[in-house]
Amino acid sequence: MASLRAATRMFCAAAETAAAAAAPAAPVRRSRWERVKNSKAVGWCRGLVTDYKEACKEIVVGAWARPAKATVYLTLMGGAGACFYTNPDQSSFEAALVEHSNQLGLLSPWIRNAKSDGHIQSLVKFHNEGRLRHASLGVLSLVYWANYDTDSTLYEAQCSNLSMPWLEFRQRVLDVGFGSRWWILNSKMQDYDMNEGEFKHLPAHMQVSSPPSVQEVEKNEKLHKDSWLALTMEAEEEEVHELDSVEEKVSEEQTEPLKEEQT
Known part of the structure; x- marks a missing residue:
């Protein structure tokens, strides 16, 4: 009877071992951080x-090997960045146009520069008609x-x-904006308060x-400083003596011919 029980136990243990080996392995449950860490997006x-x-x-290795080339590239990139940062927009052009038109409006038409006045008038006309356009090219406008x-x-405007x-x-470009x-x-607007037509009749x-x-x-500075100095009496007396001596010489020169004629 004891041998039968031992054989039964051995048979049950062998059956459990075979069943455990044949059964699929249970999935290992991973944490959320491990799933995110091994995802495709993180990879x-x-x-x-x-x-x-x-x-x-x-x-860095190339710049250390060729410093001159790296310096040129950095300078170009820095200059392009500065130009892009200081590139003026359409509002700055309109503000400059209003400022310059006000400067000319404070002057009389007789003393305005013809070139300045004509250019500002044409820009104001295009602006009032809504025909001014602004195009930004990154580093300039x-x-x-x-x-x-x-x-x-209109059909012509929409087609x-x-x-x-x-x-x-190229013929329609009115202004170029660069560096603010x-x-x-x-x-x-250079010499906008000088009418060149007033001087065209003068010699060259x-x-x-x-x-x-x-x-x-x-x-000129010395003469201006001397004009503020007070005159001294000695200087006036010397000037009077000099004038008297000059008058005496002139009178003597005039009387000598008369004496010679009388003799």
């Missing part, structure tokens, strides 16, 4: 960071004029086949004025 981000890390490493207003519903040809774009300045507008040498030299400036 893609990890690869991207590795690529950028290698690229930065190559840039262009202002040009169009044929029609943006809100116009793309009748739009402005690119060959005429509008260069054509500023150049046209009188139409051009040259700046004074250093000696002339020093001389």
